Amino acid sequence: MKKSTAALGSVAWFFLAPGIVAIIFPWLITGWQFDNDVPDLLRIAGVAMASTALATLIHAFDRFVAEGHGTPAPVAPPVNLVIGGPYRYVRNPMYLAVFSIIFGQALIFGNCGLLWYGALVICASVIFVHGVEEPILRNQFGDEFDRYRHNVRAWLPRSRPWYAQPSNPETHR
Structure with missing residues (x-):
């Protein structure tokens, strides 16, 4: 894919x-109306959490283009296993970013x-990842995915990045 x-x-x-x-769904739930009883410190923490997560999400999407030569969408999946950037720390950075x-x-x-909505999204995501995504990745990338899965946890980020011995070092910067 170009x-x-x-x-x-x-x-x-x-x-x-x-x-x-x-x-969209959080907007439908909240109408983006503020509860005036929320301390400013919690709001600041929420802004920091959401903005950091958004930056991580954008970076993870970029890895699919730069490294995977595809998209995160099932209709145009990557041709290379994406294991760079935030994927060096955790297998599902996009999901974790959305939760955050x-x-x-x-x-x-x-x-x-x-x-409550976030908890529902987490449950649905975990079921989808383990029941659908991982079997597809195992089928498409075989031993490479197994090695990655063995070294990088699905939901709890590593403290240090994992570096594979890539078949093409140019794609895993």
């Missing part, structure tokens, strides 16, 4: 998947409904 096509597809998927889950954006908004707006 880099420009992968980039356009990734941008479209960014707005379709995490955009709907992390922005949701929980960050819960702090910003002081909305318990977002906590």
Whole structure:
């Protein structure tokens, strides 16, 4: 896939998947109305959490274009296993970023409904990753995915990045 096509597809998927889950549904739940009883410190923590997560999410999407030569969308998957950038620390940085954006908004707006929604998103994501995504990755990338899976946890980030011995060092910077 051409880099420009992968980039356009990734941008479209960014707005379709995490955009709907992390922005549209939280807006529907909260109307982005603030609870005036929330301490400013919690709001600041929520802004820091959500903005850091958004930066991580954008970086993870970029890895699919630069390293994977594809998109995170199932209709145009990467041709290379994406293991660089935030994927050196945790196998599912996009999901963790989406969770953090949701929980960050819960702090910003002081909305318990977002906590319940976030918990539901986590449950659905874990089931989907283990039941659908990982078997597909195992089938597509075989031993390379198994080695990655053995060294990088799915949900709890490593304290130090993992570096594989890539078959093409140029794709894993």
